[in-house]
Amino acid sequence: MMKRKILTLLLAVLPTFSYAAGGGVHLDSAPIDISDMESVKRGANHFVDYCFSCHSASYMRFNRIARDTGMSDGELRENLIFTTNEKGEPTKLGSLMEVAMTDAYAKEAFGTAVPDLTLTARARGADWLYTYLRTFYADPYRPTGMNNLVFPDVSMPNVLSSLQGIQKAVYKTETRQGVDVETIDHLELAQAGSMTTEEFDVFVADLVNFMVYLAEPVQNERRSLGIKVLIFLVIFFVVAYLLKKEYWKDVH
Ligand code: HEC
Numbered sequence: 032m033m034k035r036k037i038l039t040l041l042l043a044v045l046p047t048f049s050y051a052a053g054g055g056v057h058l059d060s061a062p063i064d065i066s067d068m069e070s071v072k073r074g075a076n077h078f079v080d081y082c083f084s085c086h087s088a089s090y091m092r093f094n095r096i097a098r099d100t101g102m103s104d105g106e107l108r109e110n111l112i113f114t115t116n117e118k119g120e121p122t123k124l125g126s127l128m129e130v131a132m133t134d135a136y137a138k139e140a141f142g143t144a145v146p147d148l149t150l151t152a153r154a155r156g157a158d159w160l161y162t163y164l165r166t167f168y169a170d171p172y173r174p175t176g177m178n179n180l181v182f183p184d185v186s187m188p189n190v191l192s193s194l195q196g197i198q199k200a201v202y203k204t205e206t207r208q209g210v211d212v213e214t215i216d217h218l219e220l221a222q223a224g225s226m227t228t229e230e231f232d233v234f235v236a237d238l239v240n241f242m243v244y245l246a247e248p249v250q251n252e253r254r255s256l257g258i259k260v261l262i263f264l265v266i267f268f269v270v271a272y273l274l275k276k277e278y279w280k281d282v283h
Pocket of ligand 1: 144
């Protein structure tokens with residue numbers, strides 16, 4: 032009886048495993064280090080330069096990034112804040128990272144709203160982002176002229192193509208259940224950009240590192256606090272054990 036119950040339970044959760052493991056494209060592992068604040072800082076610059084015209088990160092304030100990465104107010108104005116408010120005054124250092132693009136405008140321009148990117152690294156994961164940003168390829172059937180390996184039929188243009196260059200898909204033919212199907216084998220650089228592939232990978236890694244920081248700015252503190260708490264618990268265990276021995280030594 033018990034065995035049957037366990038078997039039923041296993042069968043019920045089995046599809047979730049296969050879902051998590053399967054599903055298409057191999058994701059490249061993102062070579063990031065969230066404790067490397069210099070990389071986060073470079074990523075913040077890339078984000079403002081290449082993404083912030085469309086995407087907001089509206090749960091983050093500019094001066095929080097400055098504090099966490101050790102940027103001065105001057106550096107912050109020089110590197111991250113180029114916008115003005117509706118009165119034409121420069122954006123305040125403590126402002127949220129919001130963009131002026133409305134959903135209605137975005138729908139007209141891209142056919143869809145442009146998502147806020149504050150929490151995307153948590154929803155999608157660093158590896159997904161690292162792969163997504165590096166796997167745009169030319170596709171004449173798309174309105175932007177570009178498609179993406181991990182986000183098929185994406186409506187975002189490849190905003191990094193001047194750096195990466197333009198990739199094209201190399202196809203292979205597979206026989207599935209007796210039918211020949213064409214699938215993408217790999218991507219190949221068809222036109223060079225201003226960076227080499229290695230330089231571009233580092234650029235994207237910094238950007239992803241920033242987005243991982245963005246999704247949880249306290250994670251470094253959380254980790255170091257966690258270690259301190261564990262050390263405290265170990266010491267406390269020793270003290271508690273010695274006390275227990277002392278209290279109980281006559282009770283036998
Ligand atoms: C020209 C406007 C524009 C720029 C600039 C831009 N994006 Fe996008 N992005 C979009 C649009 C539109 C979508 C929605 C795509 C869709 O749903 O098909 C999108 C979607 C995304 C997504 C998928 C979000 C999700 O979870 O579905 C990510 C991640 C992303 N962008 C990252 C970036 C990054 C990083 C940059 C800077 C390097 C950037 N984008 C620059 C327009 C833009």
